[in-house]
Amino acid sequence: MEYPEIDAFASLNSPIHRFDPRAKMLTFTLLIFSFAFVDDLKIALYGFLFSILILLVSRLPMGFALKRIRMVFFFLFPLLLIMPLTVDGEELMNISGISVSTEGLAYASLIIIRALAAVTLAFTMLATTRFDMTMKALYALRVPGMLVQMLMFTYRYIFVIIDEFSRMWESMQCKGFRLKANYHGLSIFGNILGMLIIKSYDRTSRVYQAMVSKGYSGRPRALINFKMSTKDYVLSTCMVLIAVSVHLINWY
């Protein structure tokens, strides 16, 4: 199983990497929400091109980015198949009695382009900041501490649990277990999962005791020393203007 290392290339240097994490979180979120609700195919396409541009500016390796972004297709490809057949509208072509509608095709592609734009932006946002910096930015933005802590711990232990699971999985494979969708396979798999839950539950008490002995009291203490420079202000203003203008163009 692969590690979900989103910030593997956070140490590169680019204007997006240097962007203040707090401003980056805010402006990118605004852009994501703005691009995800554009109604016009052409404007959605411009939004997508803009997010590609940001990705290019950030100098993240293309293979790394493509591997993540192509997930959108797996999720939305069924729409592209179903919607042209089911949405009523002008007939584009007729394949042996089944009519394919232009409206359906346009709507499905609009959805996919909006999703691609949003995912590209979200990916660039997280991939250009170290994960602990993202969490610090969330603290600085006054997101409830309980949620940020849960995000941070969960992220941290995903790596440990993946290792734990891989070990158990390998030993099962050695004993000849193959996961198949029948009653036997699934109930054995249920036992593996139960053991994984018990192992991680036992780990929680050890982790908690270790944390308490280091002074953990449920209240996070983060040293935050972010500083906004002129460049950050300019970049944020541009981003906000683009996010707003995408929706204003539609009215005129």
Next chain:
Amino acid sequence: MHISDGVLSFSVVAAGWAITLVLSALILWRCKYKYDMAEQIPKISIITGTFFVASLIHISIGPTSVHLLLNGLMGVVLGVFAFPAMLVGLTLQAFLFQHGGITTIGANNVIIGIPALISYWTFRFGYRKGINVAFMGALCGALGILLSGIFLAFILISTGEEFREVAYAALIAHLPVMVIEGIITGSVVSFLLKVRPELLPVDTEV
């Protein structure tokens, strides 16, 4: 099984976020007085991480493969904490793996989290009545998926009539997953009851 960005209309997305945030805040606020949150936060987080890893496993059925949702099991193991834990899990899933969307985390959390709560209450009710635990586990696992499918179809249709057929297709796609998760949850729950019964929070009042 998750809704991606760009599918839902703005009002549905806003409603999803509102329900998710209010319900999570309510649960965390209530539990603050009942539990020592400093102790609960690492516990919930690590168990959430376990479910996150479990949801990465793909099981192949014929030509396609499904990945596990395990919301029924999450409800049974975490109790009411399953809902805020789901918010954390979905956020990480959306950002780390691009499963589901960022704007739709709220709606997805309603689709997956509320069935988890219902599964928990069903399980607790059945457990107190003394019904066979493996059966209750299987029922809750299947119930979690069935309700998720229904919620998903309902949300898709309420965003636009164009999605009617897509919603039905999604609902049908949930049926085999329902059987798989039923069997797995039943087996996990009976295993936990044998090995570590204190893990099932059936005796707590929330």
